[in-house]
Amino acid sequence: MTDTQTQQHTIIAWLEDKPSVLNRVTGLFSRRNFNIESLTVGHSEAKGISRMTFVASGTERDLQQVETQLDKLINVIHIANVTQEPTVIREMALIKVTTNSQTRGEIMQLVSIYHASVVDVDMTSLIIQIVAPEDRVDSLIQLLDQYGIEEMVRTGQVAMVRGSSRHGHSHGVATVAANGHATPDNGQNANGANGHTENANGVNGARA
Amino acid sequence: MSELKTGGQIIWESLIHEGVDVVFGLPGGAILPTYDDLYKYNYPIHHVLVTHEQGAAHMADGYARATGRVGVCIATSGPGATNLVTGLGTAYMDSTPLVAITGQVSKSLLGRDGFQEADIRAISMPVTKHNYLITDIRDLPDALKEAFYIARTGRPGPVLVDICKCVQQASMEFTYPTTVNLPGYRPNRLTPDPDVIDRVAQLLNEAQRPVIIAGQGVSMAGAEAELRQMAEKANIPVATSLLGVGTFPATHPLSISWGGMHGEAYCNYALQECDVLFAIGARLDDRLTGAFSTFAPKARIIHVDLDPAEMGKNLIIDTPVVADALLTLRALLPQVESNEHPAWLGQINEWRTDTTERDILAQETDELVAPYVMRQLWHATNQGNCTVVSDVGQHQMWEAQYFYHTKPRSLLTSGGLGTMGYALPAAIGAQMGKPQEEMWVIAGDGGFQMTMPELSTVMQERLPIKIAIINNGYLGMVRQWQDVFYNKRYVGTPLFNPDFVKIAAAYGIPGRAVTSKEDVFDAIRQAQNIPGPYLLDFQVEEFTNVYPMVAPGKSNADMIRRGRPVEN
Numbered sequence: 001m002t003d004t005q006t007q008q009h010t011i012i013a014w015l016e017d018k019p020s021v022l023n024r025v026t027g028l029f030s031r032r033n034f035n036i037e038s039l040t041v042g043h044s045e046a047k048g049i050s051r052m053t054f055v056a057s058g059t060e061r062d063l064q065q066v067e068t069q070l071d072k073l074i075n076v077i078h079i080a081n082v083t084q085e086p087t088v089i090r091e092m093a094l095i096k097v098t099t100n101s102q103t104r105g106e107i108m109q110l111v112s113i114y115h116a117s118v119v120d121v122d123m124t125s126l127i128i129q130i131v132a133p134e135d136r137v138d139s140l141i142q143l144l145d146q147y148g149i150e151e152m153v154r155t156g157q158v159a160m161v162r163g164s165s166r167h168g169h170s171h172g173v174a175t176v177a178a179n180g181h182a183t184p185d186n187g188q189n190a191n192g193a194n195g196h197t198e199n200a201n202g203v204n205g206a207r208a
Numbered sequence: 209m210s211e212l213k214t215g216g217q218i219i220w221e222s223l224i225h226e227g228v229d230v231v232f233g234l235p236g237g238a239i240l241p242t243y244d245d246l247y248k249y250n251y252p253i254h255h256v257l258v259t260h261e262q263g264a265a266h267m268a269d270g271y272a273r274a275t276g277r278v279g280v281c282i283a284t285s286g287p288g289a290t291n292l293v294t295g296l297g298t299a300y301m302d303s304t305p306l307v308a309i310t311g312q313v314s315k316s317l318l319g320r321d322g323f324q325e326a327d328i329r330a331i332s333m334p335v336t337k338h339n340y341l342i343t344d345i346r347d348l349p350d351a352l353k354e355a356f357y358i359a360r361t362g363r364p365g366p367v368l369v370d371i372c373k374c375v376q377q378a379s380m381e382f383t384y385p386t387t388v389n390l391p392g393y394r395p396n397r398l399t400p401d402p403d404v405i406d407r408v409a410q411l412l413n414e415a416q417r418p419v420i421i422a423g424q425g426v427s428m429a430g431a432e433a434e435l436r437q438m439a440e441k442a443n444i445p446v447a448t449s450l451l452g453v454g455t456f457p458a459t460h461p462l463s464i465s466w467g468g469m470h471g472e473a474y475c476n477y478a479l480q481e482c483d484v485l486f487a488i489g490a491r492l493d494d495r496l497t498g499a500f501s502t503f504a505p506k507a508r509i510i511h512v513d514l515d516p517a518e519m520g521k522n523l524i525i526d527t528p529v530v531a532d533a534l535l536t537l538r539a540l541l542p543q544v545e546s547n548e549h550p551a552w553l554g555q556i557n558e559w560r561t562d563t564t565e566r567d568i569l570a571q572e573t574d575e576l577v578a579p580y581v582m583r584q585l586w587h588a589t590n591q592g593n594c595t596v597v598s599d600v601g602q603h604q605m606w607e608a609q610y611f612y613h614t615k616p617r618s619l620l621t622s623g624g625l626g627t628m629g630y631a632l633p634a635a636i637g638a639q640m641g642k643p644q645e646e647m648w649v650i651a652g653d654g655g656f657q658m659t660m661p662e663l664s665t666v667m668q669e670r671l672p673i674k675i676a677i678i679n680n681g682y683l684g685m686v687r688q689w690q691d692v693f694y695n696k697r698y699v700g701t702p703l704f705n706p707d708f709v710k711i712a713a714a715y716g717i718p719g720r721a722v723t724s725k726e727d728v729f730d731a732i733r734q735a736q737n738i739p740g741p742y743l744l745d746f747q748v749e750e751f752t753n754v755y756p757m758v759a760p761g762k763s764n765a766d767m768i769r770r771g772r773p774v775e776n
């Protein structure tokens with residue numbers, strides 16, 4: 001465990017789509033005074049399961065704490081730290097830029113170089129949409145800044161591992177150095193409810 | 209079509225399905241439909257009326273810690289629910305399985321700041337393992353089923369179910385679910401990986417100076433016998449955490465008591481000097497370790513816990529073992545070799561002798577001090593054949609130092625949150641769960657007053673709880689910090705106390721003040737011989753400090769210790 005080097009981590013979490021889940025997640029971050037650089041949540045391919053991508057900086061040990069604590073939340077189905085994996089990471093931004101007849105052409109050229117697009121035009125402004133890795137979004141914004149950015153909104157980053165889907169919702173992802181094999185808890189107490197069928201799916205992440 | 213059941217009926221019938229026969233609570237408007245159903249349908253559940261909802265949560269906690277079953281408390285919305293929070297936090301920190309049921313305003317009133325609305329789901333989020341807000345009766349059976357399942361499985365903890373009044377009043381066909389559907393929760397009893405067991409066994413077998421540190425998790429897994437077998441086979445000294453007290457008999461020759469801020473000095477030396485530390489079912493918090501970076505600096509640490517989030521949370525761990533304590537010990541036992549460790553045990557005994565020589569009880573004094581009371585209580589209870597519920601402060605540390613616990617679950621105390629006021633209500637819950645057990649409360653004069661009104665609950669339930677107040681006229685532990693770190697500026701710590709014996713008498717509880725050493729044993733005997741509750745007001749020397757003491761943030765190697773008698 002490297003305890004000193006700070007690094008940016010990209011983590012994906014699959015959450016049950018239930019009220020207050022986001023509250024639980026952000027509460028966990030804020031309690032540990034943990035700063036999130038970007039966080040997005042939306043539907044996944046599976047009904048009832050949302051997918052969250054967040055980017056945060058910290059030591060490996062910090063991140064391991066965040067991951068294992070997150071994983072303990074009942075509504076969190078699983079977690080994957082994809083920082084070390086080949087990943088497609090994208091962010092979308094809408095940027096409203098001030099234009100006039102002189103600058104419009106130049107701006108359109110930038111738009112085309114960045115494979116961005118213009119989604120709204122009026123006499124004095126343009127709305128540009130870009131979908132790209134974070135650094136390209138940053139760089140376009142920097143260039144557009146000279147023309148005057150009236151408004152801007154960024155979605156935060158979403159990530160997906162390349163290649164065949166090991167990280168779909170139906171495949172558990174171990175994040176913990178869990179060196180154990182799961183055997184169902186047969187409930188030491190009376191009435192030990194154990195209708196649990198979730199241990200399938202090759203989940204080897206331990207959860208307590 | 210089966211008959212319709214109200215939400216209130218569903219709550220009680222679900223509790224019955226879970227084997228609940230006692231709940232601790234106090235009603236109010238938003239939970240009244242549920243209370244009314246208890247009356248109307250005469251369910252076989254005993255409701256213990258408390259004087260304050262904090263007491264209800266501590267009672268459920270004490271019940272759970274004493275019995276291992278899930279404790280249940282119940283409160284109304286708003287202030288009823290917020291009054292539970294301290295008790296939930298206490299249970300959360302110490303991993304106690306409990307279910308809290310709260311009434312909530314009706315769904316149509318949510319978010320309108322109506323009378324007695326408090327967002328208890330949000331408020332309780334950081335102090336519960338999980339929680340629910342139920343706005344639709346169709347979600348109620350699953351939520352209750354899940355609440356009990358989550359509370360008692362894996363690493364246990366409190367779960368709160370907040371139920372809108374309209375849900376309690378609505379009705380539907382009801383069958384209690386037989387399964388839970390929690391895709392994100394897999395509370396498996398983990399078997400350790402054989403390779404990891406090999407490595408752990410090798411570390412233990414090669415160790416020159418091994419120490420085991422056992423926490424409450426050992427008792428939760430029911431692994432006390434296996435722990436003892438392993439310790440005896442390899443002659444490894446066993447320390448415990450504060451919550452682990454009782455998991456290994458304190459009178460066993462291999463017991464080295466418990467370590468940390470007020471742990472025995474010889475135990476702290478052993479922890480600082482060991483070369484392999486086998487920690488099992490303990491979370492290794494700062495009160496145990498002192499400054500994290502200075503703890504057990506020569507040791508390779510093996511950490512066994514079923515909660516992966518505990519691995520490396522505070523310390524750098526050489527070999528993490530995310531597994532069940534019992535299964536781990538069973539796997540290890542055949543691989544751990546017999547061993548003697550004569551030099552190491554000899555060294556520890558030297559430290560132990562030094563500790564004994566500095567013991568306050570070895571000093572000639574007529575003064576009545578709390579350690580003396582603790583030791584006499586241990587003798588009077590047939591060497592600790594009882595359950596002690598201690599509060600928080602100096603007396604708590606002395607109890608754990610001087611009362612030798614040999615039975616699992618025989619010390620109930622708020623370790624993680626350090627909640628003053630815990631002892632009396634927790635003892636009420638514990639006694640409800642174990643009616644035959646001799647139950648002793650040991651509380652400071654400060655903490656006792658925080659939940660003292662629960663004396664009425666003791667009488668209402670006719671519980672034979674014996675109460676020992678360690679009355680030093682101060683918020684003693686804080687006074688000790690002021691003594692040591694703030695140049696004796698005793699601000700906010702001298703107490704204005706009532707006459708505790710008269711207070712008890714007002715509730716109908718007999719009692720006696722004890723001011724001298726000679727009377728201690730006799731007074732304890734009197735308390736034991738009188739059927740029913742009894743209160744002893746031990747008026748002890750005011751300025752006695754707990755030693756050893758490690759300053760917060762310092763290394764356990766830098767203990768402030770009581771002087772040797774010759775040096776005095």
Ligand SMILES: Cc1ncc(C[n+]2csc(CCOP(=O)(O)OP(=O)(O)O)c2C)c(N)n1
Pocket residue numbers: 599600601602603604626627628629651652653654655656678680682683684685686
């Ligand atoms: C609810 C709560 N408030 C404050 C504290 C801080 N605190 C820790 S020990 C202590 C003193 C306890 O005094 P007393 O109950 O008389 O016990 P003593 O230390 O004198 O044995 C205090 C105030 C606490 N632990 N819990």
Ligand SMILES: [Mg+2]
Pocket residue numbers: 601652653654678679680681682683684685
């Ligand atoms: Mg006191």
